[in-house]
Amino acid sequence: MATKGTVSGVIANMVTLTVDGPVAQNEICFILTGGDRLMAEVIKVIGANVYVQVFESTRGLKVGAEAEFTGHMLEVTLGPGMLSKNYDGLQNDLDKMEGVFLKRGQYTYPLDDERVWHFEPMVKAGDEVGPSAWLGEVVENFQPLKIMVPFQLTGTYKVKSIVPEGEYTIKQTVAVLTDKEGHDIEVNMIQKWPVKKALTNYKLKPRPFKLLETGVRVIDTCNPIVEGGTGFIPGPFGTGKTVLQHAISKQAEADIVIIAACGERANEVVEIFTEFPELVDPHTGRKLMERTIIIANTSNMPVAAREASVYTAMTIAEYYRSMGLRVLLMADSTSRWAQALREMSNRMEELPGPDAFPMDISAIISNFYGRAGYVELNNGKSGSVTFIGTVSPAGGNLKEPVTENTKKVARCFYALEQERADKKRYPAVNPIDSYSKYLEYPEFEEYISKLINKEWLGKVNEIKTRLQRGKEIAEQINILGDDGVPVDYHVIFWKSEFIDYVIYQQDAFDEVDACCTIERQEDCMNLVIKVCHTEFHFDNFLDVMDYFKRLISVAKQMSYTEFKSEKFHEYRKQIEELIKEKAV
Amino acid sequence: MSKAFQKVYTQITQITKATCSLKASGVGYDELATVNGKLAQVVKIMGNDVTLQVFEGTEGIPTNAEVVFMGHSPMLKVSEQLAGRFFNAFGQPIDGGPEIEGEEIAIGGPSVNPVRRKQPSELIATGIAGIDLNNTLVSGQKIPFFADPDQPFNQVMANVALRAKADKIILGGMGMTNDDYLYFKNVFSNAGTLDRIISFVNTTENPPVERLLIPDMALTAAEYFAVEKNETVLVLLTDMTSYADALSIVSNRMDQIPSKDSMPGSLYSDLAKIYEKAVQFPSGGSITIIAVTTLSGGDITHAVPDNTGYITEGQLFLRRDSDIGKVIVDPFRSLSRLKQLVAGKKTRKDHSQVMNAAVRLYSDAANAKTKMENGFDLTNYDERCLAFAKDYANQLLAIDVNLDTTEMLDVTWGLFGKYFKQEEVNIKQEFLDKHWVSE
Numbered sequence A: 001m002a003t004k005g006t007v008s009g010v011i012a013n014m015v016t017l018t019v020d021g022p023v024a025q026n027e028i029c030f031i032l033t034g035g036d037r038l039m040a041e042v043i044k045v046i047g048a049n050v051y052v053q054v055f056e057s058t059r060g061l062k063v064g065a066e067a068e069f070t071g072h073m074l075e076v077t078l079g080p081g082m083l084s085k086n087y088d089g090l091q092n093d094l095d096k097m098e099g100v101f102l103k104r105g106q107y108t109y110p111l112d113d114e115r116v117w118h119f120e121p122m123v124k125a126g127d128e129v130g131p132s133a134w135l136g137e138v139v140e141n142f143q144p145l146k147i148m149v150p151f152q153l154t155g156t157y158k159v160k161s162i163v164p165e166g167e168y169t170i171k172q173t174v175a176v177l178t179d180k181e182g183h184d185i186e187v188n189m190i191q192k193w194p195v196k197k198a199l200t201n202y203k204l205k206p207r208p209f210k211l212l213e214t215g216v217r218v219i220d221t222c223n224p225i226v227e228g229g230t231g232f233i234p235g236p237f238g239t240g241k242t243v244l245q246h247a248i249s250k251q252a253e254a255d256i257v258i259i260a261a262c263g264e265r266a267n268e269v270v271e272i273f274t275e276f277p278e279l280v281d282p283h284t285g286r287k288l289m290e291r292t293i294i295i296a297n298t299s300n301m302p303v304a305a306r307e308a309s310v311y312t313a314m315t316i317a318e319y320y321r322s323m324g325l326r327v328l329l330m331a332d333s334t335s336r337w338a339q340a341l342r343e344m345s346n347r348m349e350e351l352p353g354p355d356a357f358p359m360d361i362s363a364i365i366s367n368f369y370g371r372a373g374y375v376e377l378n379n380g381k382s383g384s385v386t387f388i389g390t391v392s393p394a395g396g397n398l399k400e401p402v403t404e405n406t407k408k409v410a411r412c413f414y415a416l417e418q419e420r421a422d423k424k425r426y427p428a429v430n431p432i433d434s435y436s437k438y439l440e441y442p443e444f445e446e447y448i449s450k451l452i453n454k455e456w457l458g459k460v461n462e463i464k465t466r467l468q469r470g471k472e473i474a475e476q477i478n479i480l481g482d483d484g485v486p487v488d489y490h491v492i493f494w495k496s497e498f499i500d501y502v503i504y505q506q507d508a509f510d511e512v513d514a515c516c517t518i519e520r521q522e523d524c525m526n527l528v529i530k531v532c533h534t535e536f537h538f539d540n541f542l543d544v545m546d547y548f549k550r551l552i553s554v555a556k557q558m559s560y561t562e563f564k565s566e567k568f569h570e571y572r573k574q575i576e577e578l579i580k581e582k583a584v
Numbered sequence B: 001m002s003k004a005f006q007k008v009y010t011q012i013t014q015i016t017k018a019t020c021s022l023k024a025s026g027v028g029y030d031e032l033a034t035v036n037g038k039l040a041q042v043v044k045i046m047g048n049d050v051t052l053q054v055f056e057g058t059e060g061i062p063t064n065a066e067v068v069f070m071g072h073s074p075m076l077k078v079s080e081q082l083a084g085r086f087f088n089a090f091g092q093p094i095d096g097g098p099e100i101e102g103e104e105i106a107i108g109g110p111s112v113n114p115v116r117r118k119q120p121s122e123l124i125a126t127g128i129a130g131i132d133l134n135n136t137l138v139s140g141q142k143i144p145f146f147a148d149p150d151q152p153f154n155q156v157m158a159n160v161a162l163r164a165k166a167d168k169i170i171l172g173g174m175g176m177t178n179d180d181y182l183y184f185k186n187v188f189s190n191a192g193t194l195d196r197i198i199s200f201v202n203t204t205e206n207p208p209v210e211r212l213l214i215p216d217m218a219l220t221a222a223e224y225f226a227v228e229k230n231e232t233v234l235v236l237l238t239d240m241t242s243y244a245d246a247l248s249i250v251s252n253r254m255d256q257i258p259s260k261d262s263m264p265g266s267l268y269s270d271l272a273k274i275y276e277k278a279v280q281f282p283s284g285g286s287i288t289i290i291a292v293t294t295l296s297g298g299d300i301t302h303a304v305p306d307n308t309g310y311i312t313e314g315q316l317f318l319r320r321d322s323d324i325g326k327v328i329v330d331p332f333r334s335l336s337r338l339k340q341l342v343a344g345k346k347t348r349k350d351h352s353q354v355m356n357a358a359v360r361l362y363s364d365a366a367n368a369k370t371k372m373e374n375g376f377d378l379t380n381y382d383e384r385c386l387a388f389a390k391d392y393a394n395q396l397l398a399i400d401v402n403l404d405t406t407e408m409l410d411v412t413w414g415l416f417g418k419y420f421k422q423e424e425v426n427i428k429q430e431f432l433d434k435h436w437v438s439e
């Protein structure tokens, strides 16, 4: 018998219920009001009083309204047919909803029951399989998707039968498994999994090391992220977090990209589903939308569902990782998720931690980041979930709980800086404070040495040191004046400016400059190293400035031209001539 | 207005400055009630204990006040008759005209399904170069002016409203001085556009908590015209800081743990719900929101401007430029995030590059100024930047400018040519070839 409850109190989206039976933490229930069924999640239990957060508006809800418990936690439904979809934070298919406005209590099925898939078996009767083992394959949008043994099962099973290659719907049985006791289990293409539980169906989680190419120079060259790595982008409003994330999601060399718009602007989601169906994946030539899933829980959608949305996205990512795919997950903004937690915790009158965030915010963030990773599956194949979240610190001050706690767990730090954004030096990633811990991994060093060359990391370090030095000199010039420092200092400063312009700055809105291949990044690096290693002679600091402005101007023109095109070579020649002009 | 079956309660158990509580049953969350005739709304139900937020404030409410529940949340009657009319926060006419006839709908309704939105793409021309050139507005956008209380933001906003070719302009005035209210009324009627204007006004003479209803009233009317009539609607909300102050009054009275600057922890969601009503519909209707957020001492890290900045699609920063003695739209802190949807697409192709180059040079001028103030010699380049900055501020950034976008671009090219060499502006060669004006 399912447990029932009765509403005893309402404060915004927090509702208290008295219940007549057992309930579980995070169990889902539906509250009935005025013909609507409002989905809610248990967040606290005190005796027969159960606190739930409602995923909808509670307008008009009265004491005495009834609730039905479902016996399960918030879960997602996984299967072929999710690619290119637009879901809300609870995985409702937004396209299937009726009307212009979202209707309270309207829930839509995330998959498609009728669509037929071409299934190719990968096992045969008699084979032994464990949970998550690959039973067969279907192809969606040119991606090979695996049909797996249900994740919830434990132990080993014998394949009793498997259907032959052919067309099947997701609800048709494709395999029958027999457990040790001789019970048969019918398996179709659908999986269910509770979103707040990590899917740990892998053998090993080694340290990640393979470069994940993003086409963004300040990431790939200077602070690389790896397949299965974690990173975060904090920054005051308007400094370019979303633009940077969108650039990464367009260009990254991933099989599947999941974008969780968590409490941000609806127009930014519209931008994705307007542009992505037209844009081309630079690595496969296919349309970007084909590999993308959007989880849209924008800021005007219910707060509790916002909290759920990042988990929904992560679980979907883990699902694809189990198939041996490289998944890139982006969440914008994780601060909104933390704020959703704060709103709830305040309503429950819990003891507040710093800035009124819940006391366990640190653990919540670290558990979430911990779900990303590069894994070796039980069948020896590998898969990855790379996670990059944005953080929106209050007042732009990085000394706040969400930034600080994220910094403890994310391995790449892309700090966006107001000053740089004001100067339109985009992406406004702070060249000095930002880092990637992966640069220190010997595994990564080995990988990148093979991918590019042995000298690469040395050069990366050199340009970073030069930028630091350039900044110091700029400060000295500010204090002592242009004449107060030797001409050499100006040269060092302008060399660092050259690095800044050629490598760090990149116009995300320019068709050519937006995406820079590794090959081209290597070329940029060689150019700046060449300029930096050239000894120049100048009579005074004005000449230095004039000269480098010319150099930068040509280099900028070059960055807008197609790599290795005629124009490109022309500009390149101009630069070479300029270098000769002043080199000693 | 009380109906026969409505239960009347007369035992108030608790009274604070903005709320009162009583024992009652069968009450719905968000429901309206009257407390001795004063309008109130249910904000908390715990068993039989119901807490009401009294819009007018609780002054003079006795413990035996008569409480009548109305069975619904705040409503607005919508129809074409709204056009040209002035209302208070409850949607009641304050212009002496007749009651509105029309369908009564609940304000603060549901959100638009994101997949039913269209990407904004229509440029809104204001003639002000600080906006059109540097921070182009697009219909369906939401953007506030950030300004200190002594800046002429209401004047700029009225100008923008009149020049933008909207079918309807809806003014939501919160904590507005009576003078400003009359100013708007005057400007709109002088422009002969009163029939396109709808106003919901809470002045400083009205109780502050009433303001909480203004944005939802204005936006409910906006949705009616944008959805039902496919009209382009411009909503002006001034001043959202007053709105947030009212929020903090209520939440503090309800013993909620305040977060930064004694604002409620839900400030982000509360503001987002309002601003996200800005939308472009595929059918042609749109809602554009231009708001005002007053700052105290230019501090944008305060919770209200900070949260606003995270929600809106940019901000327009007004600042008095002492070099030219005029108010300008500050190019550093101002931003329109939707500008790239129209700049170079609906305007000339060189738009983005020209804009960025000018702002970069203006920033070099700022550096030169610091240098000068610190007593250092200026280079020739510094001098040229400073001269450029002065012309740029005067001819383009000042709020009294009225040009079309192409003129703005030409003026900027003129200044480039006057003060700089081609390699100093960092613009794509194809544009240099086409537009460079040598002195």
Ligand SMILES: Nc1ncnc2c1ncn2[C@@H]1O[C@H](COP(=O)(O)OP(=O)(O)OP(=O)(O)O)[C@@H](O)[C@H]1O
Binding pocket: A235, A236, A237, A238, A239, A240, A241, A242, A243, A244, A264, A392, A426, A427, A428, A506, A507, A508, A509, B309, B310, B311, B335, B336, B337, B338
């Ligand atoms: N790489 C870039 N190239 C050119 N312009 C950029 C770039 N990055 C950011 N911008 C500019 O900055 C604006 C703001 O960027 P974005 O929307 O990404 O900010 P954000 O950090 O996500 O802000 P919020 O926290 O409010 O969401 C963009 O609209 C664009 O004009």
Ligand SMILES: [Mg+2]
Binding pocket: A241, A242, A243, A264, A332
């Ligand atoms: Mg953003």
